[in-house]
Amino acid sequence: MTINTSRRGFLKSAAAAGAVLVVGVRPDGALAASGSPSMLTPFVQIGSDGSVTAIVKHFEMGQGPSTGLTTLIAEEMGLTMDQIGYDFAPSNPQVYNNTLFGPMQGTGGSTAMANSFMQYRQAGAAAREMLLQAAAQAWGADASALTLQDGVISGAGHSAPLGEFVEAAAQLDAPADPPLKDPSEFRLIGNPDVRRLDSAAKGNGTAMFAMDIERPNQMIAMIARPEQQRATAVSVDASGAEGIKGFIDAQILPNAAGVAVFAETTWGAMQARDAISVEWDTSAAETRSSDEIEAEIRAALDAEPTYNVNGADVAAVRAAVDGADTVVEETFYFPLLAHAPMEPLNCTIEETADGGILLHDGCQFPTIPHGAIAEIFGIPFEKVQIKTVLAGGSFGRRATPQADYQVEAALAFSLTDRSRPVHLVWSREDDLRSGYYRPAFGHKVRVGLNADGSIVGWEHRVAGQSIMKGTPFEAFAIQNGVDHSSVEGTVDSPYQIPTAAFGLTDTEKATSTLWWRAVGHTHTAYVMEVMMDMAAKAAGIDPVDFRLAYLTGDGPDQTRKAGVLKLAAEKANWGNAPEVRSQGIAVHKSFNSYVAEVVEISGTPEDGIKIEKVTCAVDCGIAVNPDIIKAQMEGGIGYGIGHNMRDQITLTAGVVDQYNFPDYEPLRISDIGEIEVHIMPSAEAPTGVGEPGTPPAAPALANAIAAASDLRVASLPMDENGVSFV
Amino acid sequence: MAISLKLNGKDQTVEAEPGTPLLWVIRDELKMTGTKFGCGVASCGACTVHLNGEPVRSCQTYIEDVEGAEITTIEAMSENEIGAAVQQAWIELDVVQCGYCQSGQIMSAVGLLSENPKPSAQEIDDYMWGNACRCATYQRIRAGIQRASEILEA
Ligand code: FES
Ligand code: FES
Numbered sequence: 001m002t003i004n005t006s007r008r009g010f011l012k013s014a015a016a017a018g019a020v021l022v023v024g025v026r027p028d029g030a031l032a033a034s035g036s037p038s039m040l041t042p043f044v045q046i047g048s049d050g051s052v053t054a055i056v057k058h059f060e061m062g063q064g065p066s067t068g069l070t071t072l073i074a075e076e077m078g079l080t081m082d083q084i085g086y087d088f089a090p091s092n093p094q095v096y097n098n099t100l101f102g103p104m105q106g107t108g109g110s111t112a113m114a115n116s117f118m119q120y121r122q123a124g125a126a127a128r129e130m131l132l133q134a135a136a137q138a139w140g141a142d143a144s145a146l147t148l149q150d151g152v153i154s155g156a157g158h159s160a161p162l163g164e165f166v167e168a169a170a171q172l173d174a175p176a177d178p179p180l181k182d183p184s185e186f187r188l189i190g191n192p193d194v195r196r197l198d199s200a201a202k203g204n205g206t207a208m209f210a211m212d213i214e215r216p217n218q219m220i221a222m223i224a225r226p227e228q229q230r231a232t233a234v235s236v237d238a239s240g241a242e243g244i245k246g247f248i249d250a251q252i253l254p255n256a257a258g259v260a261v262f263a264e265t266t267w268g269a270m271q272a273r274d275a276i277s278v279e280w281d282t283s284a285a286e287t288r289s290s291d292e293i294e295a296e297i298r299a300a301l302d303a304e305p306t307y308n309v310n311g312a313d314v315a316a317v318r319a320a321v322d323g324a325d326t327v328v329e330e331t332f333y334f335p336l337l338a339h340a341p342m343e344p345l346n347c348t349i350e351e352t353a354d355g356g357i358l359l360h361d362g363c364q365f366p367t368i369p370h371g372a373i374a375e376i377f378g379i380p381f382e383k384v385q386i387k388t389v390l391a392g393g394s395f396g397r398r399a400t401p402q403a404d405y406q407v408e409a410a411l412a413f414s415l416t417d418r419s420r421p422v423h424l425v426w427s428r429e430d431d432l433r434s435g436y437y438r439p440a441f442g443h444k445v446r447v448g449l450n451a452d453g454s455i456v457g458w459e460h461r462v463a464g465q466s467i468m469k470g471t472p473f474e475a476f477a478i479q480n481g482v483d484h485s486s487v488e489g490t491v492d493s494p495y496q497i498p499t500a501a502f503g504l505t506d507t508e509k510a511t512s513t514l515w516w517r518a519v520g521h522t523h524t525a526y527v528m529e530v531m532m533d534m535a536a537k538a539a540g541i542d543p544v545d546f547r548l549a550y551l552t553g554d555g556p557d558q559t560r561k562a563g564v565l566k567l568a569a570e571k572a573n574w575g576n577a578p579e580v581r582s583q584g585i586a587v588h589k590s591f592n593s594y595v596a597e598v599v600e601i602s603g604t605p606e607d608g609i610k611i612e613k614v615t616c617a618v619d620c621g622i623a624v625n626p627d628i629i630k631a632q633m634e635g636g637i638g639y640g641i642g643h644n645m646r647d648q649i650t651l652t653a654g655v656v657d658q659y660n661f662p663d664y665e666p667l668r669i670s671d672i673g674e675i676e677v678h679i680m681p682s683a684e685a686p687t688g689v690g691e692p693g694t695p696p697a698a699p700a701l702a703n704a705i706a707a708a709s710d711l712r713v714a715s716l717p718m719d720e721n722g723v724s725f726v
Numbered sequence: 727m728a729i730s731l732k733l734n735g736k737d738q739t740v741e742a743e744p745g746t747p748l749l750w751v752i753r754d755e756l757k758m759t760g761t762k763f764g765c766g767v768a769s770c771g772a773c774t775v776h777l778n779g780e781p782v783r784s785c786q787t788y789i790e791d792v793e794g795a796e797i798t799t800i801e802a803m804s805e806n807e808i809g810a811a812v813q814q815a816w817i818e819l820d821v822v823q824c825g826y827c828q829s830g831q832i833m834s835a836v837g838l839l840s841e842n843p844k845p846s847a848q849e850i851d852d853y854m855w856g857n858a859c860r861c862a863t864y865q866r867i868r869a870g871i872q873r874a875s876e877i878l879e880a
Binding site: 060061062063064195196198199200201202203204205206207208209211212214245265266267268270340341342343344390391392393394395427428627628631632634635636637638639642660661662666667668669670672674675 | 755824826829861
């Protein structure tokens, strides 16, 4: 298996292979083949040499779509996984749009498999049918008597490799509705032995990440930035950098947001950036501190919310809570969080022979930088190309509505004569201090319980900085003023809570807010699941039984959520932890998947907590690649737990206090014990796995801590709020 | 200044200013991209290479201090018995996600197995602590090291 990540390579290999069959869809969504490739979204390309290449329209940040989408094609074409390769699709939103995002090509919201599952299977099935048809014609046989298996077409007394029929198949029309395999015939979908296609290259140093791109004669650019967001550069004195080996030039960016420092090498650029001096205009700069952000959010929680999200009769809900036998209440606070993907942000930009622009990028939302670059250089959209390469993680960071780092690269490049490609490189400090964060949020919840311990009223207020307002996503994300991403996971929870009111107040944006793995669910799941736990405790009812009482409906939302809750509890031996250990549980639906997690700890908050084990149950519909799903749960759990243990971004007078990993300590191997993942068997359509593992992890840990100690951690991170870890 | 060293078994002379981190000599000058930049301050392990057989953070190892030393990078790990076993285990268990930290993880894992052929889970945690993985592949790293140990024993 070869990983062919070069678009030129892809086109070349197509040419070298002689005849080629390309199958995909037309703009109207109908299946189509070779004939007019420009009108076609290719999903699979087959050469007469028998090579089969899946064209993957989602970028790879580790979540596995290159393996996943390739699996779908291989399944329908009866191939083994080593008979197929893949290539990343070029940037073309008309052709490779995310069917769940509208006319936009991008990866996010855990949608890669959900929006590709049928498309890629249909393309694979159409290719199979066309090859069988071509073979049937050649052999004078009936196509229904032939089969394609392991790259060989056989039947009616004949047998030949599929490559022999590519030329003839390419003359045929694609079938409108090719038969898809029945799930009982799946050999690859759902097979836990299917391996990742990128493991070998990522283990021997040959995988090419954006950081590894080296274009002929390229320069490195780093950006000198102001301490405070929205300060602007007035003048630069680069004399300090003269004499630094490889230093070329330092110039203020056209938007004055920083100073581009050009050098022959990365090390030269780093040293030169430190050596120049820049005068900044701070008159419009951010000056708030995170304490002020927190105070604003806490004040908003004490006031009547701006939006009544579920149109509740708030007075009636309040009366129900006030009149209850027991009232359980808590106020929560969630700080700013950075994404900190392992590969610092970077991309390479160059001019093409025809005066266009080519960007090499681990590109999450190609459509946004594509348009931004066309505008900066005043060239037509078609003259911009984006070559997507491997991304060393993202967690949402590579998809900003402003295309922040790609725009920076383009602006830096625009300062040059464009004769040399420019590779923009960020340091870890640039990354942690860039201003793009999971916004700070607060929740205040009051739950009324009657004498038998059931909920009679739930009043819930949310306050924080909207992510979607002021972005191109506003149109579909905001309804009646409510940014759904601020409240997702509360008002739409599958829990059947009677007499509930959900209110939202937007607070002022102090930083550039950005989705962060699981978006609003990063705080809403914590609040919902800690409140359920507190209510269960107050009611004297087991936390699993207490939750199940609100999942009694027979709708899929309730049965699937209850299903994973029971499965996780059973597998974790819920309630029977060894003497010295405590368990906590949480369950949450996000991105149409249902995940329950049990965290088992030892120790106490004073002497130090150790996370011994996490047991996870996930229902994400049909499990296409079970081992990748498990890996995503493991990673999602680590991401949720690590940040909530000890990370936060804070500001002092508008200046970010954190610089590098020592101030934003990543989860370490010693922080977390064994993780066991169980996948719920399902025949439902596949749903997301990249994000849904994250939301329940921290509340399950918080609930375990409460079980061990009576300490309720309602403000995060935990280690700043009374919990030590060993 | 000119520095002579042995890189992946080959004698090499590089031209670099004193104070230049080995990481940037490897990436910028020698154009070998398997060794990664993650933090630059010795706190993530993405840049781990072997210096005379011992894992070091190349971002905080200065070129003038490695005159005459033997440097080994991920690119040469398949030629090392332990390295090949770790790589095989990594593939068997699909340890990687984004993969960006994994060159460094493997270099450290080889360092561990070189001095301790059968590490316990606790010993793995203690040794591998400095190699961060933002994708949190830790449980598979632990299993991968134990699997490599088995492969080597066989
Ligand atoms: S780059 Fe050297 S330890 Fe992070
Ligand atoms: S695999 Fe992504 S950082 Fe380790």
